[in-house]
Amino acid sequence: MGQTTAEKIFAAHLRDEPFPGAKVLDLDRVLCHEITTPVAIADLEWRGKDRVFDNTKIKAVIDHVTPSKDSKTALQAKILRDWAKRHDLADFFDVGRNGVCNALFPEKGYIRPGFTVIMGDSHTCTHGAFGAFAAGVGTTDLEVGILKGVCAFREPKSIRVNLTGSLPPGVFAKDVILFVIGELGVNGATDRVIEFHGPVVNALSMDQRMTLCNMAIEAGGTCGICQPDMTTVDYLWPFIQDEYADKQSALTDFSRWCADEDADYDKVFDLDVSDLEPMVTYDYKPDCVKKVQEMAGTRVDQVYIGSCTNGRIEDLREAAAVLKGRKLADSVRGIVSPATPQIFTQAMSEGLMQVFMDAGFCVTNPTCGACLGMSNGVLAEGEVCAATTNRNFNGRMGKGGMVHLMSPATAAASGVAGVITDAREMMKDTAA
Amino acid sequence: MQKKFGGSTIMLDRSDINTDEIIPAKYLTEVTKEALKPYMLEDLNLEGFDPQDEKVKSCSVIVSRENFGCGSSREHAPWVFEVNDVHTIIAESYARIFRQNMFNCGMLAIELPKGQIDKLFALGATGDVTLEVDVEAQQLTATAGSQQENFTFEISPFDKALVKAGGWVEFADARY
Structure with a gap:
């Protein structure tokens, strides 16, 4: 064997x-x-x-x-x-x-x-x-x-x-x-x-x-x-x-x-992933997963792009591709946290940080921070975050807050729309 | 040195109780176990549960369902139980890291099949439950008023050795 x-x-x-x-x-x-x-x-x-x-x-x-x-x-x-x-x-x-x-x-x-x-x-x-x-x-x-x-x-x-x-x-x-x-x-x-x-x-x-x-x-x-x-x-x-x-x-x-x-x-x-669609979590357990399409329209107060799950250079590129030439909805706060200084430097040299800042994001230093509600980016009671992190437990990002886990592209698109949004729809508009 | 097990019992009838509920991350800035004491189960999402209830604050045993202690690796979860003298957890199943952390601290994370956990909950519905634990014989006795239920549990020889030694540091230090 x-x-x-x-x-x-x-x-x-x-x-x-x-x-x-x-x-x-x-x-x-x-x-x-x-x-x-x-x-x-x-x-x-x-x-x-x-x-x-x-x-x-x-x-x-x-x-x-x-x-x-x-x-x-x-x-x-x-x-x-x-x-x-x-x-x-x-x-x-x-x-x-x-x-x-x-x-x-x-x-x-x-x-x-x-x-x-x-x-x-x-x-x-x-x-x-x-x-x-x-x-x-x-x-x-x-x-x-x-x-x-x-x-x-x-x-x-x-x-x-x-x-x-x-x-x-x-x-x-x-x-x-x-x-x-x-x-x-x-x-x-x-x-x-x-x-x-x-x-x-x-x-x-x-x-x-x-x-x-x-x-x-x-x-x-x-x-x-x-x-x-x-x-x-x-x-x-x-x-x-x-x-x-x-x-x-x-x-x-x-x-x-x-x-x-x-x-x-x-x-x-x-x-077989050929027909897989962008996914997002609902509720307070990471196995509560739906297609983004099924959750489309859900209000978002904050977007968080970062963490050990999705704070690497490719993640920032993926989000920036959606954000380029677009702005966060007025009702949305955006936070991007490159996961390491090297990623931060690389993102700057590629112009990605400019894209995030032009879109209205706050750029933080590399840290675990908001993902587990320990520092900058904690939610208030009743607030909703579109997050590229890994846990949607009750209270994880702040007591009474709701975290929806998703890809950087989906998080970026949701920030722009102010509601959970399929990034592919948004990119289609660009192409047209 | 082996800890004391058993005592007054509370029942948490939910699966997937996670470590953020047991001890919220905002308290992870403490550098002593004792400082965690007031915050046990502070964010538990369970109808009717009040972490400040006297029965909760004075309990020594917790009975729960599946996948208890899932989520973070924080040993602060077993520690907040330890400093509140809760040395015994009984559940249908555990998250790996939490279970290991319990035994590493010389505490008991006992698994019982669903049917037996159901019996414990049924007993709990009749009144306050007190649990006796015989680690050596791997026996539990649950008493509520005049009613009594007995259970046999399995723990691995390694986990038993950790409990007897008082934890993994003691065991490993003597051996490696």
């Missing part, structure tokens, strides 16, 4: 199996941010074990509330900053150099096929786009990861999602993953890895693959995984060119993590 990608990674990283089915893995990356790490640091200090297992494998960023908004968040940032300095962490990203963790760390080339990655952030599953096993964990797992470089998991079964056909214009990875979550349900992939296969995934850029894997957790999944290929090699090449003679040899090396054809899956889900 062949193996899934996750099974291969588990076999290669198994440190211990203290009880049948409990797999303790060696970790390649322990990623940290200022919300979930400070309590781990404090506990390690309290135990007299303020150590790190390997200061080259631990990376840290201040990203959820940055620059700090008050004394409490300033203290969280300071605890992480002082700790990073104390242990001489090679890669720590402070104000001005910081960005959303799940966008910044891959952009720096830290994630490779076959890696085991944990972070105290549920959207760590994003990094599976590189063919890695990447799982969100709590602070205790993080603490042990920092101290010992290990983490325990139940060996996950995998759900294979085959994406066939080709994506129609105006339909994006976000629409695909929203549809898939709608089919699987919010706990349809609990204790499972979602392995994405097929010509549609093969044709996706790394940015779009990250969007796909980012929301695996919204179906309960431990990780979303894409198969490493030449797209993966191309993305990582600036970081790995000294390690491989050429791209082909890197590809050959990475390919050992690809799932075997005869691997055993818990479930196989086939989806």
Whole structure:
């Protein structure tokens, strides 16, 4: 019997199996941010074990509330900053150099096929786009990861999602993953890895693959995984060119993590995306998904374009293509938050920021900010946000607020119209 | 050291109770567990539920439905239970990260089949429920007035070891 990608990674990283089915893995990356790490640091200090297992494998960023908004968040940032300095962490990203963790760390080339990655952030599953096993964990797992470089998991079964056909214009990875979550349900992939296969995934850029894997957790999944290929090699090449003679040899090396054809899956889900339409959530669960057309006309007070789901350069391009020459409706506030400084710079050089500002958007620094209602962009009671984020939980972006999840193109079009709108309709008008 | 389990019980009859409802993100700026104490289940979306109700504030056990603790990885969710002396959750199923966080803190996230959870809710409808937990024997006894129901539960040997050790840090530190 062949193996899934996750099974291969588990076999290669198994440190211990203290009880049948409990797999303790060696970790390649322990990623940290200022919300979930400070309590781990404090506990390690309290135990007299303020150590790190390997200061080259631990990376840290201040990203959820940055620059700090008050004394409490300033203290969280300071605890992480002082700790990073104390242990001489090679890669720590402070104000001005910081960005959303799940966008910044891959952009720096830290994630490779076959890696085991944990972070105290549920959207760590994003990094599976590189063919890695990447799982969100709590602070205790993080603490042990920092101290010992290990983490325990139940060996996950995998759900294979085959994406066939080709994506129609105006339909994006976000629409695909929203549809898939709608089919699987919010706990349809609990204790499972979602392995994405097929010509549609093969044709996706790394940015779009990250969007796909980012929301695996919204179906309960431990990780979303894409198969490493030449797209993966191309993305990582600036970081790995000294390690491989050429791209082909890197590809050959990475390919050992690809799932075997005869691997055993818990479930196989086939989806021909050729007729897929732009999707949007309603209500307070990410599996409450409808076609944008069915929700068209729903009032929008705020548009938020950003987050670890859709704050990357391709997302900004997608939104700007809709916004170019258009303005937000008078009743709508627009916020765009490029996910990292590099994305911000790139967007400026491409003129995208001008498009956003001409449309009437407020441009913020890279941060998780509004997505989880922790800083700028919180909704008031009864307000509605068209958001490119990942969670529509009740109160997520502010108590009494409603969040509709959608692609950057749909969010941009909805901002212009003041109501949820199919961007394809708007673009058709331009063409005519 | 093993924590104390069981006690007075509240029933939350809804699936998919998420971590934002258990502890809203605006409180994640705290750097101690104790500071979370007043905010347990503050944003829970459940008709008739009042987080300030004395029965809620003094409970030690929560019974709920499917996919309890879904959403964020924040361990603040188990912590807000821990600092309120709620060390036992009983549900039909859990989100993975929440379940692991509970056992990592040396607390119990017990799964029971729907039929048995239904029985607990039925018992709860007759009056206040008190639950006794025998971790070693994997037995639950639920009492409401003169009525009593007994249940057997399964937890993995690893999860049991974490509960006995008092959590994953203690277990891992002794072993790795």
